Amino acid sequence: RYSECGTRIGMIVSHNAEAMKAILKFCQARLSPPLLGQIVAEASIEGTEEYSKACFDEYLARRDFFIAGLNKIPGVYSPMPNGAFYTVASLPVENAEDFCSWCLTDLSYKDSGSPEGFSGETVMMAPAAGFYSTPGLGKNQVRMAYVLKKEDLARSLIVLEKALEAYRAR
Structure with missing residues (x-):
């Protein structure tokens, strides 16, 4: 699968020589084109087209599974993204940046239902406020990618729900 979040690759085809000349100047201004992305x-x-279709179907299944799972968590809302590998979800917290930080520094979820447990599990999210230009927007939102296998996404949904419960109970 091509899980290359953040890779920015595109193509422009035009018969307009002036447009292509201007575009070339913009392209040459980049200091380091993404070699691995290329x-x-x-x-x-x-x-093959079959492989591309299988990848497309897999990502749709991951998206649908993850968004449905997020929306089952009390107080969480995520719209259905179209054309992205990530979503911006609203959480039942006042400050998503504080919550994200807490998840990385203080959360260590251990599943009591398992003999081995899952010591040290957490979830990593990006506070969404930094993606907005309007101050105050996104304060209770996070950006999450759904590029993992469905089994891992399922686990992350459990950990996120437990993290929200623990965070609110502090």
Whole structure:
């Protein structure tokens, strides 16, 4: 699968020579084109249509599974993304940045239902406020990617729900 979140690769085809000349100047202004991204992009267009369709279907299934799971957690809301590997979800917290930090520094979820437990499990999210230009927007939102296998996404949903319970109970 091509899980290359953050890779920015595109293509422009035009018969307009002036537009292509201007675009070339913008492209040359980049100091370091993403070499690995270019390699991945080339591999993705050389693959079969069947493989591309299977990847597409897998990501749709991951998206649908993850968004449905988020929306089952009390107080959490995520719209259904179209064309992204991530979502911005509203959480039942006042400050998502504080919650995200707490998850990384203080949360160590251990599943009491398992003999081995899951010591040290947490979830990593990006506070969404930094993605907004309007101050105050996104204060209770987080950005989460759903590029993991469904089994891992299922586990992250459990840990997120337990994290929210523990955070509110502090």
